[in-house]
Amino acid sequence: MSDIKKEAALLSQYLLPQPVAIMEVCGTHTTEFFRTGVKDIFPQSLRLIDGPGCPVCVTANDYLDTAIAIGWQHNCVIATFGDMMKVPSSYSSLAKEKSKGLQVEVVYSPMDAVDMAQKNPDKKFIFLSIGFETTAPAEAVCVLEAKKKNIKNFFLLPGNKLTVPAVKVLLDSGEVNIDGFILPGHVSAIIGKNVWDFIATDYGKPAVVAGFEDHDLIRGTLMLLDLIKNNTPKVLNQYTRVVRDEGNPKALEILYSVFTKGNATWRGIGVIPESGLDLKEEYADFDAYKQFPVDVPPPKEHPGCRCGELLRGVILPTDCPLFGKACSPEHAVGPCMVSSEGPCSAYYKYGRK
Amino acid sequence: MDIIVPGHGSGGKLMNDLINNLIKSTLGNETIQLDDAAHLNLATTSIAFTTDSYTITPIEFTGGTIGSLAVNGTVNDLAVMGATPQYISCALILEEGLEIETLKRILVSMKEAALKAGVAIVTGDTKVVPKGKGDRIYINTAGIGVFTNPPQRREIKPHDTIIINGSIGDHGTTIMALRNNLTFSKGLSSDCAALNHLIEDVIRHYPDAIKFMRDATRGGVASVLNEITKNAPFGAKLIEDNLPVKDEVRGVADILGIDPLYIANEGKVVMIADKTCAEGIVEIMKKHPEGRDACIIGHITNEFSGKTYIQTKIGGKRILPVLIEEQLPRIC
Numbered sequence: 001m002s003d004i005k006k007e008a009a010l011l012s013q014y015l016l017p018q019p020v021a022i023m024e025v026c027g028t029h030t031t032e033f034f035r036t037g038v039k040d041i042f043p044q045s046l047r048l049i050d051g052p053g054c055p056v057c058v059t060a061n062d063y064l065d066t067a068i069a070i071g072w073q074h075n076c077v078i079a080t081f082g083d084m085m086k087v088p089s090s091y092s093s094l095a096k097e098k099s100k101g102l103q104v105e106v107v108y109s110p111m112d113a114v115d116m117a118q119k120n121p122d123k124k125f126i127f128l129s130i131g132f133e134t135t136a137p138a139e140a141v142c143v144l145e146a147k148k149k150n151i152k153n154f155f156l157l158p159g160n161k162l163t164v165p166a167v168k169v170l171l172d173s174g175e176v177n178i179d180g181f182i183l184p185g186h187v188s189a190i191i192g193k194n195v196w197d198f199i200a201t202d203y204g205k206p207a208v209v210a211g212f213e214d215h216d217l218i219r220g221t222l223m224l225l226d227l228i229k230n231n232t233p234k235v236l237n238q239y240t241r242v243v244r245d246e247g248n249p250k251a252l253e254i255l256y257s258v259f260t261k262g263n264a265t266w267r268g269i270g271v272i273p274e275s276g277l278d279l280k281e282e283y284a285d286f287d288a289y290k291q292f293p294v295d296v297p298p299p300k301e302h303p304g305c306r307c308g309e310l311l312r313g314v315i316l317p318t319d320c321p322l323f324g325k326a327c328s329p330e331h332a333v334g335p336c337m338v339s340s341e342g343p344c345s346a347y348y349k350y351g352r353k
Numbered sequence: 354m355d356i357i358v359p360g361h362g363s364g365g366k367l368m369n370d371l372i373n374n375l376i377k378s379t380l381g382n383e384t385i386q387l388d389d390a391a392h393l394n395l396a397t398t399s400i401a402f403t404t405d406s407y408t409i410t411p412i413e414f415t416g417g418t419i420g421s422l423a424v425n426g427t428v429n430d431l432a433v434m435g436a437t438p439q440y441i442s443c444a445l446i447l448e449e450g451l452e453i454e455t456l457k458r459i460l461v462s463m464k465e466a467a468l469k470a471g472v473a474i475v476t477g478d479t480k481v482v483p484k485g486k487g488d489r490i491y492i493n494t495a496g497i498g499v500f501t502n503p504p505q506r507r508e509i510k511p512h513d514t515i516i517i518n519g520s521i522g523d524h525g526t527t528i529m530a531l532r533n534n535l536t537f538s539k540g541l542s543s544d545c546a547a548l549n550h551l552i553e554d555v556i557r558h559y560p561d562a563i564k565f566m567r568d569a570t571r572g573g574v575a576s577v578l579n580e581i582t583k584n585a586p587f588g589a590k591l592i593e594d595n596l597p598v599k600d601e602v603r604g605v606a607d608i609l610g611i612d613p614l615y616i617a618n619e620g621k622v623v624m625i626a627d628k629t630c631a632e633g634i635v636e637i638m639k640k641h642p643e644g645r646d647a648c649i650i651g652h653i654t655n656e657f658s659g660k661t662y663i664q665t666k667i668g669g670k671r672i673l674p675v676l677i678e679e680q681l682p683r684i685c
Binding site: 004005007008012034035036037038039040041108214218329330340348349350351 | 533610666672
């Protein structure tokens with residue numbers, strides 16, 4: 001038997017003295033636990049709770065409302081990752097607005113938006129800067145590049161969020177009983193393992209930073225289960241080939257040379273202080289919020305949608321009465337069904353048997 | 354540089370010159386009939402008839418062109434029914450401004466593909482649309498094949514074997530890499546090929562074993578299997594360990610976040626066959642260049658009726674859902 005098959009057998013036969021619930025914080029983990037089949041071989045008493053780790057999902061409606069308003073009211077091109085296209089805003093979506101004539105371009109990298117701006121100086125490009133610590137350095141680089149090249153028609157609509165404050169809020173609320181955390185590998189590659197130590201020292205819970213391949217998920221889960229079983233509140237790093245204790249200081253330096261921490265609104269959670277990234281005052285010329293003031297009607301939630309509770313780990317996708325009925329990838333009511341990293345999308349695609 | 358102009362579709366001298374001096378002479382003076390319709394003699398009254406339009410961009414890519422794709426695609430549609438492809442039509446929709454040299458290369462690749470597949474291009478049409486009203490060239494091909502064996506459609510049952518003639522996702526990945534300028538993705542090539550000789554050889558050796566076959570084009574292998582399992586009293590199970598996926602394809606698919614099982618192929622047939630003949634069929638396929646990497650990738654099960662699913666490397670199972678949207682438009 002290959003090593004990975006042995007590890008898989010260890011996990012599927014793991015003896016747990018009592019039911020255990022672990023939370024995966026990262027949206028890529030949500031999908032990969034399904035895609036690799038690792039969730040399918042979990043021992044029966046182990047439950048995986050989905051956390052607030054899908055950046056598209058936690059973006060509150062007013063962000064998209066603002067983007068759409070800027071596009072129309074200031075005649076700008078909205079440049080976005082494809083995931084955002086079909087996410088419902090309060091009253092519409094980028095895809096629907098595009099069919100009405102709003103200029104929307106899907107990009108694979110934020111730098112594509114800078115390039116488009118450079119090639120089309122007569123148009124204004126707004127990049128929807130959504131993501132966690134992983135993507136923020138790349139977005140910071142774009143702003144630096146645009147400044148260096150004196151590109152005046154490239155703007156960011158800052159919507160980046162920080163994962164650590166969100167995990168703190170979940171632990172403080174006590175709303176969900178979580179025995180341990182699988183921590184995001186890509187985010188931790190930037191911010192490091194050590195910033196998560198508070199989970200053990202302040203809250204007495206174990207956690208493991210894990211990678212994304214099948215063997216990472218299995219090993220990470222085994223490490224976490226050992227910590228839980230032995231009642232050892234520690235934060236360990238399974239993903240040592242990528243994640244260092246102190247993270248990537250260079251990336252952090254670039255990130256915080258352009259952005260500064262500010263309050264951010266999370267879907268389902270509300271405003272979390274110091275959990276978002278705003279552009280620094282010296283980069284105000286690139287800040288779409290500042291350059292393109294707009295009138296936006298008050299945001300509206302979608303009746304019946306329980307994405308908020310889902311993102312706090314209170315319910316599973318299948319607990320939502322809309323799941324698979326009124327809400328499906330073709331007709332998504334909430335963002336968790338749209339985004340490729342959304343828990344509802346993962347359950348819908350891979351979980352139904 | 355000579356380019357297509359509106360006059361090439363006008364019905365006058367320019368058009369006649371284009372058809373006679375370029376299209377007919379390249380595609381086959383000996384086979385093309387310039388009358389209103391081609392007059393054909395068929396060996397049997399049981400025929401297969403199909404048509405398909407090709408809008409792919411880019412029109413030339415590693416491993417093929419829109420022309421070879423049009424011939425092979427139509428040949429394969431006939432072959433997977435169990436018919437022997439014989440005649441092809443070729444309707445060209447040319448955008449004003451297309452370089453004649455490019456058109457010539459595409460026609461040459463059509464002719465080569467037709468020769469290789471053993472089909473004759475017998476009739477056609479040429480239209481020119483104004484600049485901006487098309488994307489350089491669109492091709493429609495229709496095809497006629499004859500049945501010398503019964504159509505290869507039989508009742509699928511649990512324990513039947515799922516076979517493929519080689520690596521998965523090559524065509525779609527090649528196109529996506531070109532469109533996204535992923536210049537590091539060396540070694541990628543479309544699998545664009547005619548499968549009729551390989552399929553005929555399998556039928557010759559195993560006339561009753563094949564339950565179903567389909568070329569896994571748009572939507573890939575997973576979509577073919579989902580078509581079979583939809584509302585069926587059985588499920589289709591793939592074994593991830595057995596799936597032939599080239600490293601280059603895996604790499605690009607990972608970057609673009611796409612599962613190779615959903616990526617288009619243009620030279621791959623998914624065959625459902627009786628379990629007892631499966632190994633033998635794989636051996637026959639391996640004798641053909643298009644089947645060198647043929648293998649068994651799964652089987653039909655009693656479990657998860659109506660669903661297509663995969664057993665992952667670690668032994669977990671997950672559903673392979675019906676594709677909601679096309680992953681990439683205009684790939685064929």
